[in-house]
Amino acid sequence: MKNTINICLGLLAIGFVSCEPEFDNPVNEEGFYDSGSADFSNYVAVGNSLTAGFADGALYITGQENSYPNIMAGQFEFAGGGEFTQPLVNDNLGGLLLNGTQIADNRFVLSVGPDGNRAPVLLDGEPTTEVTNGPTGPFNNMGIPGAKSFHLLAAGYGNAAGILSGAANPYYARIATSTSATVLADAASQSPSFFSLWIGNNDILSYATSGGAGVDQTGEFDPTTYGPNDITDPNVFASVYSEEVNALAAGASGGVLINIPDITSIPYFTTVPTQAIPLDAATAAAVNAQFAQYNTQVLPLLVGAGIITQEEAAARMINFSAGQNFPILTDDDLTDVTQILIAQGIPDETAALLGQLRQANNNDLIVLPASSVLGTLADPNNPLSVIGVAVPLSDNFVLTSVEQGRVATASAAYNATIQGIATANDLAFVDARAALRQVAQGGVSYNGGVLTSAFATGGAFSLDGVHPTPRGYAYTANIIIDAINAKYNATIPKVEIGNYATITLANNAPTQ
Amino acid sequence: MKKLVLLAVFALATVVTYAGGYRVSLQGQKALAMGHAGVAVVNSAESVFFNPAGLVYLENKLSISAGVSGVFSTVAYQNETFGTYAETDNPVSTPLYFYASYQATDWLALGLGVYTPYGSTVEYEDDWAGSHLVNNIDLQAIFIQGTVSVKVNDKFSVGGGPIYVTGAVNFNRNLSRSLTDLEGNRSEVTIDATGVTNWGWTAGFMFNPTDNLRIGANYRSEIILEAEEGDADFQNVPNSPLTPFVDTQFDAALPLPAELTVGLSYEFCEKWMFAFDYNRAFWDVYESLSIDFANPQVPDSENLRNYKNSSSYRFGLEYKATDMFTLRAGYYFDETPVRDGYFAPETPRNDSNGYTAGLTVNVGEHFEIDASFLYLHFKEVDASYDFYFDQGVQAPFRGTYKSSAFVPGLGVSYKL
Numbered sequence: 001m002k003n004t005i006n007i008c009l010g011l012l013a014i015g016f017v018s019c020e021p022e023f024d025n026p027v028n029e030e031g032f033y034d035s036g037s038a039d040f041s042n043y044v045a046v047g048n049s050l051t052a053g054f055a056d057g058a059l060y061i062t063g064q065e066n067s068y069p070n071i072m073a074g075q076f077e078f079a080g081g082g083e084f085t086q087p088l089v090n091d092n093l094g095g096l097l098l099n100g101t102q103i104a105d106n107r108f109v110l111s112v113g114p115d116g117n118r119a120p121v122l123l124d125g126e127p128t129t130e131v132t133n134g135p136t137g138p139f140n141n142m143g144i145p146g147a148k149s150f151h152l153l154a155a156g157y158g159n160a161a162g163i164l165s166g167a168a169n170p171y172y173a174r175i176a177t178s179t180s181a182t183v184l185a186d187a188a189s190q191s192p193s194f195f196s197l198w199i200g201n202n203d204i205l206s207y208a209t210s211g212g213a214g215v216d217q218t219g220e221f222d223p224t225t226y227g228p229n230d231i232t233d234p235n236v237f238a239s240v241y242s243e244e245v246n247a248l249a250a251g252a253s254g255g256v257l258i259n260i261p262d263i264t265s266i267p268y269f270t271t272v273p274t275q276a277i278p279l280d281a282a283t284a285a286a287v288n289a290q291f292a293q294y295n296t297q298v299l300p301l302l303v304g305a306g307i308i309t310q311e312e313a314a315a316r317m318i319n320f321s322a323g324q325n326f327p328i329l330t331d332d333d334l335t336d337v338t339q340i341l342i343a344q345g346i347p348d349e350t351a352a353l354l355g356q357l358r359q360a361n362n363n364d365l366i367v368l369p370a371s372s373v374l375g376t377l378a379d380p381n382n383p384l385s386v387i388g389v390a391v392p393l394s395d396n397f398v399l400t401s402v403e404q405g406r407v408a409t410a411s412a413a414y415n416a417t418i419q420g421i422a423t424a425n426d427l428a429f430v431d432a433r434a435a436l437r438q439v440a441q442g443g444v445s446y447n448g449g450v451l452t453s454a455f456a457t458g459g460a461f462s463l464d465g466v467h468p469t470p471r472g473y474a475y476t477a478n479i480i481i482d483a484i485n486a487k488y489n490a491t492i493p494k495v496e497i498g499n500y501a502t503i504t505l506a507n508n509a510p511t512q
Numbered sequence: 513m514k515k516l517v518l519l520a521v522f523a524l525a526t527v528v529t530y531a532g533g534y535r536v537s538l539q540g541q542k543a544l545a546m547g548h549a550g551v552a553v554v555n556s557a558e559s560v561f562f563n564p565a566g567l568v569y570l571e572n573k574l575s576i577s578a579g580v581s582g583v584f585s586t587v588a589y590q591n592e593t594f595g596t597y598a599e600t601d602n603p604v605s606t607p608l609y610f611y612a613s614y615q616a617t618d619w620l621a622l623g624l625g626v627y628t629p630y631g632s633t634v635e636y637e638d639d640w641a642g643s644h645l646v647n648n649i650d651l652q653a654i655f656i657q658g659t660v661s662v663k664v665n666d667k668f669s670v671g672g673g674p675i676y677v678t679g680a681v682n683f684n685r686n687l688s689r690s691l692t693d694l695e696g697n698r699s700e701v702t703i704d705a706t707g708v709t710n711w712g713w714t715a716g717f718m719f720n721p722t723d724n725l726r727i728g729a730n731y732r733s734e735i736i737l738e739a740e741e742g743d744a745d746f747q748n749v750p751n752s753p754l755t756p757f758v759d760t761q762f763d764a765a766l767p768l769p770a771e772l773t774v775g776l777s778y779e780f781c782e783k784w785m786f787a788f789d790y791n792r793a794f795w796d797v798y799e800s801l802s803i804d805f806a807n808p809q810v811p812d813s814e815n816l817r818n819y820k821n822s823s824s825y826r827f828g829l830e831y832k833a834t835d836m837f838t839l840r841a842g843y844y845f846d847e848t849p850v851r852d853g854y855f856a857p858e859t860p861r862n863d864s865n866g867y868t869a870g871l872t873v874n875v876g877e878h879f880e881i882d883a884s885f886l887y888l889h890f891k892e893v894d895a896s897y898d899f900y901f902d903q904g905v906q907a908p909f910r911g912t913y914k915s916s917a918f919v920p921g922l923g924v925s926y927k928l
């Protein structure tokens with residue numbers, strides 16, 4: 001009797017289990033999605049901060065979890081994708097410690113001031129990610145924030161002893177397999193079955209974000225001589241990029257190469273208007289009076305002496321009017337006339353002010369950090385030292401059209417290389433430049449909104465104005481998946497980008 | 513016996529599930545085995561629910577019916593575009609009923625009923641793809657009904673009585689599709705209200721034109737459960753004036769719609785009976801789920817439902833095989849009250865087909881054991897809820913749903 005009951009209960013239980021609702025074509029059944037000719041069992045992503053999931057000026061856990069390679073790996077799991085490991089940092093603050101001393105700031109969050117003004121502020125807190133006590137890999141995500149193309153091949157780039165001198169990178173030092181390891185070797189030694197490479201952004205980005213403070217090294221073939229804000233020579237780029245692709249593609253079923261977006265369309269360069277100085281008529285007249293001698297006597301004299309051209313003189317004229325005005329700035333691509341003016345008997349200080357002075361114009365791009373400088377007093381005790389009116393905005397806050405030209409030339413050369421190598425190696429290619437252009441010009445619609453590059457409100461860019469939000473990274477993952485599907489006849493599903501977060505809202509707790 | 517009482521209490525506390533909207537048609541094992549048709553059937557105290565007018569035709573002085581069902585239900589969701597998949601992990605719910613009818617005089621019967629015709633328990637995995645609409649919901653309503661049944665003559669009777677309802681709701685969902693705290697935990701809200709009460713009524717008549725044919729009609733009134741000063745608990749909300757979600761109280765109204773049933777039963781070939789019920793549920797009262805938070809800083813939540821009135825068609829057959837055994841089988845078609853574009857995952861109901869069977873075993877002179885089994889089948893359906901708004905922009909939630917439910921039930925009837 002007891003046995004009979006047990007059998008009956010057993011049959012009943014089987015009945016319930018086997019009658020669970022089942023779809024005609026379940027998405028979670030093997031074979032619903034197809035990897036095509038690609039093999040995603042061991043996907044390795046190589047790149048810089050974008051690949052790492054850097055956002056809001058820092059690398060923090062939730063940012064890493066929303067890195068585009070991690071999002072892609074999650075979708076690859078529908079078609080044979082394997083585990084995807086990332087070198088997660090210790091917290092969601094994002095700051096870095098080197099031997100206990102903080103060497104990288106915490107992340108930005110959007111804070112609301114008592115007056116209702118919204119502004120990015122650094123999140124309070126003691127960071128806990130110690131560079132010298134990093135996790136042990138290997139890691140499928142080999143995105144190293146700050147890395148340029150040639151850094152991936154640089155031995156010693158992961159040696160913590162070289163961090164303070166700038167020879168090494170703290171993010172790589174955390175995870176490098178040895179002090180002499182290279183990022184590329186650490187990635188390639190994992191024998192990726194599939195890879196992505198997105199590198200080269202920093203080869204122009206640091207030049208641009210520093211307002212062109214570095215040097216365009218085109219023609220200089222030894223990258224060990226480069227400063228941190230220099231533009232990498234396109235031949236150097238082509239050489240290292242080719243070596244990187246060869247190493248990663250060896251033994252892989254396929255890979256995807258991503259080109260360099262037009263960085264001048266990111267919020268870091270488009271948020272602060274060039275006409276940022278409001279003046280009333282009286283003030284404008286007073287300031288103009290200060291520059292009257294410069295406009296009407298100094299500049300014509302310099303032209304007459306053949307020191308500057310008529311064209312440069314015209315560009316150097318200063319003129320304020322009632323309403324919004326262009327700030328005055330120092331432009332290191334102008335002829336430096338400081339010494340000439342001193343020789344003419346003009347006081348040293350004034351000569352230095354006028355040495356490479358001009359007023360901004362519509363072709364300049366003013367960088368995001370200038371927003372906290374423009375209109376403030378250079379000397380807090382001198383009400384006449386307003387930056388942008390009486391004191392020129394320093395060169396590092398402005399990316400001039402000449403500097404933009406250098407960036408455009410170099411990135412066009414890099415992109416020609418990337419596309420050429422993708423074609424030559426029969427790899428998938430993603431035109432990130434076109435994709436970002438779409439975001440920047442009108443935006444990209446998704447279910448429940450439009451993704452634009454407007455700072456803080458557009459949804460695509462985090463509070464550092466350079467790196468994407470999780471939603472921006474999800475959009476990135478989708479366009480890469482598109483390219484992979486097309487190239488390898490795969491059917492990897494994309495993600496719903498509306499489900500990914502944008503900027504983080506948080507007010508720091510008031511200090512007691 | 514003590515164990516049985518405890519079980520009953522437990523069962524009442526976890527009341528629930530299934531049928532159009534959050535209507536749960538499991539109000540008697542005899543009727544359920546016949547497709548839940550019973551408005552014109554006179555065979556037990558189940559008539560307290562199905563049609564009080566029938567009680568006065570019961571042959572015994574005292575009739576009691578009680579029973580419990582075990583609802584094993586699962587809802588599966590998937591979206592082929594994104595590869596998302598979710599399956600509910602609903603706890604087994606155990607709706608219960610108790611009916612008693614006492615033949616006071618030849619023309620008057622008095623009855624009492626406790627039953628649970630509305631409820632819903634749906635539990636998705638936390639933070640699933642539709643978590644901005646629902647993570648989990650537990651809705652309970654217990655009806656307590658006093659009943660009078662009056663025989664006008666052998667061919668016609670009326671019956672009815674007041675209904676007291678006590679209900680509770682617990683509902684959790686994420687605040688949006690993407691809002692999190694600094695650690696990445698999704699911001700969420702739980703609203704909870706218990707002891708929500710209200711009154712309603714039921715009334716019906718029965719007409720017996722011949723010895724073999726009964727015709728019945730029954731109406732149960734609409735009852736609005738108005739939760740007042742329930743608790744709203746917000747979790748994982750960022751510390752920002754831009755997200756002013758603080759714990760507060762809320763008011764909300766949940767309608768339990770009116771239902772009209774007409775039907776007939778026909779006895780033939782001595783041992784056979786056929787029954788048919790037609791239900792009309794007046795779901796159009798459920799226009800929106802509006803949650804009004806007491807704290808003015810917390811934005812109110814308006815969730816359009818826009819249900820339509822819906823019908824069910826129920827067919828049942830009974831065969832008195834022996835003195836010992838009575839066999840029953842039935843079928844019903846249950847039309848969904850949910851319109852296209854309003855398919856919300858907290859009540860994922862499309863049209864369903866119910867297949868039922870059961871039997872009664874006579875155990876001695878006074879006792880009967882009633883068993884029933886229901887298999888409720890929902891077709892796979894592509895559906896969407898189009899009225900979720902993400903910061904003012906419409907963001908439909910789409911997918912494919914498939915549900916099923918298995919409901920074994922057991923009851924006893926006592927006659928004196």
